[in-house]
Each structure stands twice: as C-alpha cells, then as structure tokens.
Amino acid sequence: xxxxxxxxxxxxxxxxxxxxxxxxxxxxxxxxxxxxxxxxxxxxxxxxxxxxxxxxxxxxxxxxxxxxxxxxxxxxxxxxxxxxxxxxxxxxxxxxxxxxxxxxxxxxxxxxxxxxxxxxxxxxxxxxxxxxxxxxxxxxxxxxxxxxxxxxxxxxxxxxxxxxxxxxxxxxxxxxxxxxxxxxxxxxxxxxxxxxxxxxxxxxxxxxxxxxxxxxxxxxxxxxxxxxxxxxxxxxxxxxxxxxxxxxxxxxxxxxxxxxxxxxxxxxxxxxxxxxxxxxxxxxxxxxxxxxxxxxxxxxxxxxxxxxxxxxxxxxxxxxxxxxxxxxxxxxxxxxxxxxxxxxxxxxxxxxxxxxxxxxxxxxxxxxxxxxxxxxxxxxxxxxxxxxxxxxxxxxx
Amino acid sequence: xxxxxxxxxxxxxxxxxxxxxxxxxxxxxxxxxxxxxxxxxxxxxxxxxxxxxxxxxxxxxxxxxxxxxxxxxxxxxxxxxxxxxxxxxxxxxxxxxxxxxxxxxxxxxxxxxxxxxxxxxxxxxxxxxxxxxxxxxxxxxxxxxxxxxxxxxxxxxxxxxxxxxxxxxxxxxxxxxxxxxxxxxxxxxxxxxxxxxxx
Numbered sequence: 001x002x003x004x005x006x007x008x009x010x011x012x013x014x015x016x017x018x019x020x021x022x023x024x025x026x027x028x029x030x031x032x033x034x035x036x037x038x039x040x041x042x043x044x045x046x047x048x049x050x051x052x053x054x055x056x057x058x059x060x061x062x063x064x065x066x067x068x069x070x071x072x073x074x075x076x077x078x079x080x081x082x083x084x085x086x087x088x089x090x091x092x093x094x095x096x097x098x099x100x101x102x103x104x105x106x107x108x109x110x111x112x113x114x115x116x117x118x119x120x121x122x123x124x125x126x127x128x129x130x131x132x133x134x135x136x137x138x139x140x141x142x143x144x145x146x147x148x149x150x151x152x153x154x155x156x157x158x159x160x161x162x163x164x165x166x167x168x169x170x171x172x173x174x175x176x177x178x179x180x181x182x183x184x185x186x187x188x189x190x191x192x193x194x195x196x197x198x199x200x201x202x203x204x205x206x207x208x209x210x211x212x213x214x215x216x217x218x219x220x221x222x223x224x225x226x227x228x229x230x231x232x233x234x235x236x237x238x239x240x241x242x243x244x245x246x247x248x249x250x251x252x253x254x255x256x257x258x259x260x261x262x263x264x265x266x267x268x269x270x271x272x273x274x275x276x277x278x279x280x281x282x283x284x285x286x287x288x289x290x291x292x293x294x295x296x297x298x299x300x301x302x303x304x305x306x307x308x309x310x311x312x313x314x315x316x317x318x319x320x321x322x323x324x325x326x327x328x329x330x331x332x333x334x335x336x337x338x339x340x341x342x343x344x345x346x347x348x349x350x351x352x353x354x355x356x357x358x359x360x361x362x363x364x365x366x367x368x369x370x371x372x373x374x375x376x377x378x379x380x381x382x383x384x385x386x387x388x389x390x391x392x393x394x395x396x397x
Numbered sequence: 398x399x400x401x402x403x404x405x406x407x408x409x410x411x412x413x414x415x416x417x418x419x420x421x422x423x424x425x426x427x428x429x430x431x432x433x434x435x436x437x438x439x440x441x442x443x444x445x446x447x448x449x450x451x452x453x454x455x456x457x458x459x460x461x462x463x464x465x466x467x468x469x470x471x472x473x474x475x476x477x478x479x480x481x482x483x484x485x486x487x488x489x490x491x492x493x494x495x496x497x498x499x500x501x502x503x504x505x506x507x508x509x510x511x512x513x514x515x516x517x518x519x520x521x522x523x524x525x526x527x528x529x530x531x532x533x534x535x536x537x538x539x540x541x542x543x544x545x546x547x548x549x550x551x552x553x554x555x556x557x558x559x560x561x562x563x564x565x566x567x568x569x570x571x572x573x574x575x576x577x578x579x580x581x582x583x584x585x586x587x588x589x590x591x592x593x594x595x596x
Contacts, residue, residue, distance in 0.1 A: 362473055
C-alpha cells in the first residue's frame with residue numbers, strides 16, 4: 001500500500017515544474033548544441049528583431065565556444081560530470097516518478113546510475129553505495145522472512161530471498177521504473193541513463209577460481225545446503241563474474257541497491273524502510289509454491305516422531321469412481337484424532353502424498369500473530385522487545 | 398400418380414413458408430402468450446437453499462457458504478501451533494464428525510512393527526546378501542526374516558557387482574520399449590515429481 005502524502009506530493013510537483021521550466025530550456029539548448037547539423041535550422045527563431053540579433057550573435061559565439069571547450073572536456077571523463085545532473089530531464093523525471101525525498105539530490109541519483117565497469121573511480125561510481133544498499137536490502141528481507149515464517153526450511157528461505165531481492169527482481173524493477181540503458185558509457189551521455197560496460201555477446205560468467213569454498217576443484221563434490229550459508233551468497237548461489245564488463249542484470253541490480261542506500265544516507269532510516277515496504281515487500285510472493293518435497297510421507301513421519309505426536313495415518317475421507325477411468329480420492333492424514341492435512345488425487349498414493357505435502361506445508365508455513373521485527377527497535381520510543389518465535393529447524397531425515 | 402392422390406403427409410398450416418404472405422400476421426397472432434408466461438413464472442419459483450437460513454429467522458445474520466475446496470495451507474492445524482500461541486485458545490473444540498478409526502485406510506493391510514530381529518539376525522542378513530546376491534534378493538530375505546524389504550534395504554546394500562547386473566537387466570528391458578511406452582513412463586515419472594511441488 002502506497003502512502004499518499006498530498007501536501008508533500010503537491011509541493012514536489014510544483015517545485016519540480018518550476019524548476020524544470022528552466023531545465024527543459026537548458027536541456028533543449030544543450031541538445032541543439034550537441035547536434036551541429038540541426039543548429040542552423042533553429043537559428044531563424046531567435047533572429048526576429050535587431051535588438052535580439054546581437055544576442056543571437058552572442059549565443060552563436062557562446063555555442064561555438066562551449067562546443068570547442070566542453071565537448072572534449074566531457075569526453076575526457078568516463079562518466080557525466082556532476083553539474084550535468086541538474087540539466088537532465090530523465091533524471092528529474094526518475095526522481096519525481098519514484099517519489100524520492102527532496103533531500104536526496106540529483107547528483108547522488110546520477111551517481112547511482114554509474115556502474116563500476118563504466119567509471120573505475122570509486123568517488124564517482126555506485127560501488128560503495130550498492131554495497132551498503134545490498135546489506136540493507138538483505139537485512140530487511142531476511143528479518144521479515146524469518147520473523148513472519150519462523151519454520152521455513154533453508155532452501156525455501158534462499159528461494160524467497162531470491163524472489164524478493166534477487167538480481168532478476170531488481171532488473172524487473174529497473175524496467176518498471178523506466179530506467180533505460182546507455183549503449184556505451186562516457187562523459188557525454190545523459191546522466192539519467194544507466195551506464196555500464198556491456199558484456200561481450202557470448203561471454204560466459206564463471207565462478208572465481210580461488211573462492212572461499214574448500215575442494216572447489218572437485219567437480220562432483222556435494223554442496224550441502226548448510227555449507228551454502230557459510231560459503232555462498234544470500235541466495236545460496238556462488239558468485240559469478242566475467243573478466244570485462246557486466247551483464248544488464250548485474251548493472252540494474254547494483255543500481256537499485258545504490259538507490260536504496262542513497263535514500264538511507266540522505267533521508268534517514270524511516271524513509272529507507274518506507275521505500276523498502278513500498279517497493280519490495282509490496283510485491284506478492286506465494287510462499288506455498290516454493291516448496292518441493294521428494295518424500296513427503298517419510299518427512300511427515302519423522303516430524304511427528306520429533307514433536308512427540310502420534311504416528312500419522314492416512315485415511316480415505318471420500319472417493320468416487322474407484323473402478324472407473326477417472327477416480328477421485330480424498331485422503332486425510334490424521335495424527336490421533338486430529339487431521340493434519342488433506343489431499344485429493346486420481347490414485348490413492350497420489351492423494352496420500354498430496355495430503356502429506358499439505359500437512360508439511362501447514363507445519364512450515366506457520367506464522368505468529370502480531371509479528372514485530374528487530375529493526376522496529378531502532379525507532380525512538382519503541383515498546384520493550386518481546387522475543388520472537390524460534391523454531392527447532394526443518395526436518396532432517 | 399399414387400403420391401399425388403395421397404397428398405402431402407404434413408398439414409399445410411405447419412409449413413408457414415407454403416402459405417401466402419398475407420397470412421403471416423395470422424400465424425403470429427395465434428401464439429399463446431398468457432399461458433406460457435404463467436408456466437415460466439411457476440417454474441422459476443424455486444425455494445431458496447436451506448443453507449440460506451429459514452425464513453422464520455428475522456434477525457440479521459452472515460451467510461457463509463464457501464464452495465467446496467482444498468483446505469488452505471496457511472491455516473495451521475491446531476496440533477501444529479506452538480503451545481504459547483493465542484490461536485489455540487481461540488479455536489473452538491470442533492465437534493467430532495466421524496470417528497477416525499471408522500474411516501477406511503489407504504492400504505489393505507496395516508503392518509504392525511515387530512522389532513523382533515537381533516543384531517545377530519542382521520549380521521546374517523548382511524552375510525547372505527553378500528554371499529549370493531542372485532539367490533538372496535531383498536524380497537526373499539524379507540520373507541525369511543519376516544520383515545519388510547524396506548528394512549533389508551536399510552540394513553545392508555547390494556554388492557557393486559549385483560548393482561551392475563541389475564542395471565544391465567533394466568537396460569535390456571528398456572531397450573525393447575517403443576516410443577509410446579517410453580514416453581508414457583517418462584510422463585508418469587514427471588507427474589509423480591509434480592505431486593511434491595503440489596502442481
């Protein structure tokens with residue numbers, strides 16, 4: 001749910017419009033200046049009177065002077081200069097479209113759009129910003145997941161982390177925000193475009209040779225889920241890189257992370273949290289679809305033994321057409337007198353397995369009432385902390 | 398000639414296209430509006446469903462009549478709630494609709510676990526299986542020791558040689574399969590995997 005703050009909204013609209021009037025002219029003027037062939041076509045507009053004739057002469061002179069001086073200057077830099085941020089209509093539009101806080105300047109927003117592959121200088125690219133943003137995003141997402149669904153298995157946590165803040169999702173968000181890619185980075189490009197050195201077509205991303213994981217050279221070494229916590233990234237994948245350039249997905253992900261940290265740095269923690277709520281947590285993710293059980297009946301038996309419940313028994317609740325071509329069975333799994341799950345299928349074994357899957361999902365998708373996240377304690381005058389539900393962990397067979 | 402004498406079998410009036418054009422209004426005018434309206438009305442007068450409450454109930458009430466569907470997985474069963482969860486107290490005791498014992502089971506026979514084998518028996522199972530894997534298969538061992546084949550598999554593993562032979566036998570059988578049977582088997586396997594994903 002997006003919060004509408006009408007007062008501030010109207011303010012920002014008014015102020016940007018007031019500003020963009022001059023910016024737009026600047027931008028048009030600059031655009032005309034860049035294209036030398038069209039410069040002549042615009043000339044008659046200015047030369048109406050004799051008094052303006054001089055100004056036109058001046059403008060022309062200035063144009064020539066600027067072109068000679070500024071263009072090589074701009075070409076000298078690998079990314080657009082800082083003052084160009086105020087002349088970009090794309091950047092102002094992005095700022096307004098995302099409803100970013102007014103305390104976040106255009107210069108920082110322009111910096112979030114420059115990837116490390118475009119500009120090596122850490123003072124002008126978004127690498128440091130994206131490192132902070134990545135930490136914030138993964139922290140907020142993981143605390144939300146672990147506190148809301150305390151019993152989730154680790155592989156499902158990895159999958160849901162990937163769904164919320166994975167590179168694919170961040171790329172989709174960049175597209176939804178209307179950020180376009182510059183075909184090649186440089187000082188002369190519009191600062192409102194995402195600038196990165198593109199990966200050569202057909203290049204394959206490769207894992208690092210000297211990663212932290214021991215016995216990495218063993219091709220058939222089994223990677224356990226537990227070892228993924230320690231050695232791999234927050235999605236349970238090994239980081240892959242190429243020698244030169246980055247993919248569009250990587251660059252987009254870096255940009256979104258940098259925006260998150262820019263809001264955090266300029267507007268503070270509450271604004272960053274609000275941004276996270278509105279853009280990340282508001283995306284719908286059905287947790288029940290992320291599960292994949294290989295032997296659900298065996299897992300359920302182990303679970304019941306661990307929790308000291310009665311041994312689960314499958315019973316046929318309803319059935320139709322047992323001897324026909326399309327029978328339907330409804331099977332429930334009971335522990336004592338309590339029904340744990342119910343499933344239906346075309347055969348008894350299918351219905352039984354589906355019932356076991358439903359029962360296991362019922363266990364794993366438990367969510368406590370009135371969840372409070374640890375980050376809520378960072379706010380002033382927060383109520384005293386009550387410990388959240390901590391589970392024993394997933395069933396290990 | 399005979400056809401002309403007997404004449405058409407249908408009366409003229411049922412075939413309006415044979416009549417001259419001025420009779421159209423006559424045919425239209427002879428439709429029975431009144432009686433068919435009453436009949437339709439009578440048929441539409443259906444009693445409301447019993448679940449919508451009796452008409453004697455005058456006070457406002459909520460009609461909750463959900464369609465039959467699978468239970469929601471986000472609704473945690475009461476048994477799975479932690480002991481300190483508030484929902485345990487909030488949920489009313491469900492009236493027992495049907496005794497669970499009276500429901501038919503999925504399997505025809507229910508095997509009770511006996512726990513009757515000693516460590517020496519297990520040693521013997523292992524020895525027999527290693528000695529002559531062709532003679533002492535899992536099922537034969539299970540029959541001899543009165544346990545399940547699953548238990549035999551848990552206790553010991555077939556030798557590498559036996560596994561190789563079994564693999565070759567399977568390949569020989571599968572090589573005789575045609576395209577249809579192979580595809581049907583693969584589809585069955587895929588469907589089976591989809592159960593675990595609940596698809």
